[in-house]
Amino acid sequence: MKPTRRSWAEPFKIKVVEHVRLTTPEQRLRAITQAGYNTFLLRSEDVYIDLLTDSGTNAMSDWQWAGMMLGDEAYAGSRNFYHLEETVRRFYGYRYVIPTHQGRGAEHILSKILIKPGDVIPGNMYFTTTRLHQELAGGTFHDVIIDEAHDPENEHPFKGNVDLDKLEALIRRYGPERIPYVSIGATVNMAGGQPISLENLRAVRALTARHGIRIVLDGTRVAENAYFIQQREPGQAGRSVADIVKEICSLTDACTMSAKKDALVNIGGFLAVNDETIYEEARNLVVVYEGLHTYGGLAGRDMEAVARGIEESVQDDHIRARVGQVLYLGNKMRDWGIPIVVPIGGHGVFLDARRFLPHIPQEHYPAQALTAAIYLDSGVRGMERGIVSAGRDKDTGQEHKPRLELVRLAIPRRVYTQAHMDVVAESVLAVYEQRDKIRGLRMVYEPRYLRFFQARFEPL
Numbered sequence: 169m170k171p172t173r174r175s176w177a178e179p180f181k182i183k184v185v186e187h188v189r190l191t192t193p194e195q196r197l198r199a200i201t202q203a204g205y206n207t208f209l210l211r212s213e214d215v216y217i218d219l220l221t222d223s224g225t226n227a228m229s230d231w232q233w234a235g236m237m238l239g240d241e242a243y244a245g246s247r248n249f250y251h252l253e254e255t256v257r258r259f260y261g262y263r264y265v266i267p268t269h270q271g272r273g274a275e276h277i278l279s280k281i282l283i284k285p286g287d288v289i290p291g292n293m294y295f296t297t298t299r300l301h302q303e304l305a306g307g308t309f310h311d312v313i314i315d316e317a318h319d320p321e322n323e324h325p326f327k328g329n330v331d332l333d334k335l336e337a338l339i340r341r342y343g344p345e346r347i348p349y350v351s352i353g354a355t356v357n358m359a360g361g362q363p364i365s366l367e368n369l370r371a372v373r374a375l376t377a378r379h380g381i382r383i384v385l386d387g388t389r390v391a392e393n394a395y396f397i398q399q400r401e402p403g404q405a406g407r408s409v410a411d412i413v414k415e416i417c418s419l420t421d422a423c424t425m426s427a428k429k430d431a432l433v434n435i436g437g438f439l440a441v442n443d444e445t446i447y448e449e450a451r452n453l454v455v456v457y458e459g460l461h462t463y464g465g466l467a468g469r470d471m472e473a474v475a476r477g478i479e480e481s482v483q484d485d486h487i488r489a490r491v492g493q494v495l496y497l498g499n500k501m502r503d504w505g506i507p508i509v510v511p512i513g514g515h516g517v518f519l520d521a522r523r524f525l526p527h528i529p530q531e532h533y534p535a536q537a538l539t540a541a542i543y544l545d546s547g548v549r550g551m552e553r554g555i556v557s558a559g560r561d562k563d564t565g566q567e568h569k570p571r572l573e574l575v576r577l578a579i580p581r582r583v584y585t586q587a588h589m590d591v592v593a594e595s596v597l598a599v600y601e602q603r604d605k606i607r608g609l610r611m612v613y614e615p616r617y618l619r620f621f622q623a624r625f626e627p628l
Contacts, residue, residue: 176492179485180582183230188216191547204624205540205609207549216547217588218580222515224270224428224435225580229480232432232473239469248471249462252438255475259410259482260387260417262440264447266454267464267471271388271426272297274439277453278384278424279305281446282348290338291351292330293317293358296557296618298351298386298424303562307348310338317359318571320509320520325400327362327511328355328393330372339379349382354393354416358553360574361389361494361513363396366404366415373419385420388429392514395487410482422446429515432477432581436470490514490581497579497589504593506600509574516578519596521554524575525606530555532608535573536625538599541606542575546595550577556611557620 191199191214203209207220218225240246253265268274275298283289285306291298292313299309312334316324330352339347350372356362376383394412397404404412417423421443427436439454441447451461458465466474480486491514498512507523521528521535528534535554542548553576558568577592599606613624 176489178489178493178582180229189213190216193544196544196547200540200543204613205536205627206620206623206625207539207543207551208621209624210543210549214547215543215549217584217592218549219516219577219592220549220551222429222578222580223426224433225583226428226432226434227580227582228432228434228473228477229582231480232476235472235476236469238472239467241468243463244460245462246468246471248468248475252471252475255478256438256440259413259478260390260423260440261414262417262423263442264440264444264450266439266441266447266450266461267466267474268437268439268454268458269465270428270435270437271386271424272301272437273454273458273465274424274426274437275301276457277439277450278422279307280453281449282382282384283307284348287346287348288338288342289349289351290330290335290347292328292353292364293356294558295353295357295386296559296620298353300617302351308562309351312338312350313356313359317356317362320360320507320518320523320572320574323510325363325396325511326365326368327359328353328364329368330364332368332371332375335372335375339375339381344379344381347379347381349384349421350376351384351386352420353386355389355396355514357389357515358557358570358572359513360509360518360572361392361515362509362511363393363400363514365401366397366412367401369416369419382421383419385417385423386425387417387423388426389515390416391430391481391487392491394482395491396514408482409484409487413482427474427477430478430481431474432481433470433473436466436474438464438474493584493586493589494579496586497577497593500589500593501596504597504600506596509572516576518553519550519575519577521573521575524600525603527604528606528608530569530573531567532628533611533625534608535575537606537609537627538575540609540625541599542595545599546591548577548592548595550575552576552620556623559619 283305509518554573609625
C-alpha cells in the first residue's frame with residue numbers, strides 16, 4: 169500500500185554530537201528543589217532535553233564555524249564588522265548598524281535615545297526585557313495587539329496583528345509627541361510565537377506615517393514571521409522568505425536584533441537604524457555600554473558567525489524544516505488533547521496552564537508549577553510565560569495578571585531530532601494524565617527586576 173503522505177527530513181546531517189545525561193527521578197527532585205522550582209536555576213548537566221529557550225542554544229553550521237576561524241580580532245575596524253554591516257544592509261535593508269552583545273543591549277541604547285519620562289510606547293504585546301528598558305527610561309508600555317492574541321484557543325492566523333483602533337485611540341489620548349515609536353514584535357513571543365501579517369504592518373505604517381511616529385521592529389524571529397506570511401497570507405505564497413523579510417524591515421524605521429535566535433548563533437545582536445541622527449547618538453552610546461562601534465561587545469569571530477547565520481536564516485529549506493519541527497511537536501500534543509496555544513507558533517509549543525491545571529489559581533503560579541512537573545517527569549526543561557514573567561506594575565507594585573498563563577517549550581534550531589520531540593510529547597502527556605496531583609507554588613525569593621530569571625519557589 170502506498171503511503172498517504174511523504175515524510176520530510178531536515179536539510180542537514182549531523183557532524184558533531186554532544187553527550188547528555190539521563191537522570192533518575194530522585195536526582196531530578198533533588199535538582200529542582202535546590203533550584204527553588206525555577207528551571208532557570210537548574211544546572212544544564214541535570215537537564216536531558218533543554219527547551220528552556222531557543223536563544224543562543226542553536227547549532228551553528230560548518231560554514232559558520234569556518235567563519236569563526238577568520239575572526240579579525242582588531243579592537244577597531246574589524247573586517248568582520250564590515251561583513252556584518254554589508255549583510256544586514258543586503259538582507260534587512262537598514263542603512264546603519266551598531267553591533268551589541270545581544271538584543272537587550274540594543275534595546276537599552278535605543279530606549280535611552282528615544283524615550284523620555286512620561287512617554288508611552290504602544291506595542292503588539294510586551295516582551296520582558298523590552299518593556300523593562302522602556303520603563304527604566306521613563307516610559308510606559310501599552311498593549312495594542314488584537315484581542316484574539318489573548319485567547320490561546322483562537323485560530324486567527326495572525327494573532328500578532330496590531331489593533332488599529334486601539335493604536336489610533338492611544339495616539340488621540342496622548343498625542344504623537346508623547347509616542348516615540350510603536351514597538352512591533354515579529355513574531356510575538358509572549359502570545360505563543362504568533363506572526364503579524366504584511367497587510368496589518370502596512371496599515372500600521374500608513375497610520376504612523378500620518379502622525380510622524382516611528383516603528384521599531386524586534387526582528388529576532390523575523391524569518392519565522394516571514395515564513396508564516398508565505399504560508400498563510402493570501403498573495404504571498406510565491407515569494408521567498410528572504411524577499412518577505414526585506415519588505416517587513418522596509419516598513420519600519422529601526423530594528424533591535426538578538427542574533428541568538430533566527431541568526432543561528434550563540435551570542436550577538438545589533439541595533440539597525442535608518443536615521444543618521446539616531447545612528448550618531450547610538451554609535452556614541454555603544455562605546456559607553458558595550459564597546460567600540462565596530463565590535464559592540466563582540467569578538468570578530470562572533471560577528472562573522474552572525475553575518476553568515478543571517479544569510480542561512482532566510483533560506484526557504486532551512487526555515488521550512490525549523491518551523492516544521494515545532495509543528496510536529498505541537499500537532500502530536502494537540503492530537504492527544506493536550507491544551508496548547510493555537511495556531512502553533514514558530515519557535516516553540518506553548519502549553520496552556522490554565523486549562524492544563526484548572527485547579528491551581530493564578531496567584532499560585534500554575535505555569536511555574538507545570539514547568540517543574542515536566543522536568544520532574546523526564547528531565548525536559550521548559551520555562552514559565554505567565555504571571556511570574558509578567559512581573560509587577562511599576563507604579564502600584566501589584567502583580568500583572570495576564571490572560572495567558574503559559575509554559576513555553578522553545579526548540580533550539582538544528583539541535584534535536586524528531587525522536588527527542590517524541591520524548592517531550594510523551595512526557596507532557598504523562599504529566600497531563602496525572603495533572604490533578606500537581607500543587608501550586610509560593611514565591612519565597614523575588615528579585616527586583618525580571619524576576620522569572622532568579623525567583624525561587626516552594627510547593628504549597
